[in-house]
Amino acid sequence: MQKLQPMDERPLYQQLRDIIRADILSGRYPHSQRIPTEMELARLYGVSRNTVRSAIGALQKESLLVRKQGKGTFVGPPKMNRPLGKSQRTRSFTDMCREMGCRPGAKVILSRMEVPTEQTRKLLELGEDEQVVTLGRVRSTDDLPVSVEYSRFHPRFSFLLDEQLDDCSMFSLLETKYGVHFSTASMSLELVFACYELAQHLGLEEGYPLLFLESVLCDPAGRPACHNEQYIVGNRFKMVLY
Numbered sequence: 001m002q003k004l005q006p007m008d009e010r011p012l013y014q015q016l017r018d019i020i021r022a023d024i025l026s027g028r029y030p031h032s033q034r035i036p037t038e039m040e041l042a043r044l045y046g047v048s049r050n051t052v053r054s055a056i057g058a059l060q061k062e063s064l065l066v067r068k069q070g071k072g073t074f075v076g077p078p079k080m081n082r083p084l085g086k087s088q089r090t091r092s093f094t095d096m097c098r099e100m101g102c103r104p105g106a107k108v109i110l111s112r113m114e115v116p117t118e119q120t121r122k123l124l125e126l127g128e129d130e131q132v133v134t135l136g137r138v139r140s141t142d143d144l145p146v147s148v149e150y151s152r153f154h155p156r157f158s159f160l161l162d163e164q165l166d167d168c169s170m171f172s173l174l175e176t177k178y179g180v181h182f183s184t185a186s187m188s189l190e191l192v193f194a195c196y197e198l199a200q201h202l203g204l205e206e207g208y209p210l211l212f213l214e215s216v217l218c219d220p221a222g223r224p225a226c227h228n229e230q231y232i233v234g235n236r237f238k239m240v241l242y
């Protein structure tokens with residue numbers, strides 16, 4: 001076990017933060033495992049609980065640690081590989097989670113028909129009087145919110161409003177139940193900052209930096225089917241170009 005160094009120029013909480021981070025990255029504390037309590041860590045390293053709390057708080061901001069109310073502090077899930085680029089088939093969030101050994105989650109926050117923006121109307125090649133099927137969901141891994149996504153479908157997908165989409169892979173549902181396979185027609189990525197609503201959904205402070213991933217998906221006939229917008233907590237993902 002590493003020890004804190006009194007002669008080190010770094011504050012004690014930073015030294016402890018670095019030790020715990022190294023223990024996580026080395027596998028001493030595996031993903032999803034509960035770490036010792038604040039009292040146990042304070043006794044183990046001979047520091048105050050305030051020092052421990054500051055170290056844990058810093059590691060929470062890095063998403064290496066996650067507090068669960070009434071249960072303790074746990075090692076967060078590994079960063080997910082999120083592919084960027086066009087492909088014949090669209091990979092679902094659920095598939096990405098399972099590949100990383102994480103438990104996927106989804107909570108519906110919006111489900112309705114609505115008037116599209118002019119941008120969405122053009123992207124989905126809609127008529128003047130056509131509405132879109134809008135579905136908003138918070139996606140999570142091992143109960144940790146990692147993104148908010150808004151999917152605006154062509155009205156021919158209105159049947160999705162009758163589906164139960166909590167903790168469900170929407171892409172898998174469309175493939176297995178309806179035989180619809182999507183491909184990515186276009187994709188863009190930029191940095192944005194969390195508004196109050198997004199911050200509340202993701203458990204972050206307002207103004208927290210997020211990755212905004214926007215894409216257009218096509219159905220098997222090559223027709224625009226979905227205008228998808230995802231607000232992603234960047235330090236919980238690793239973007240992979242292909």
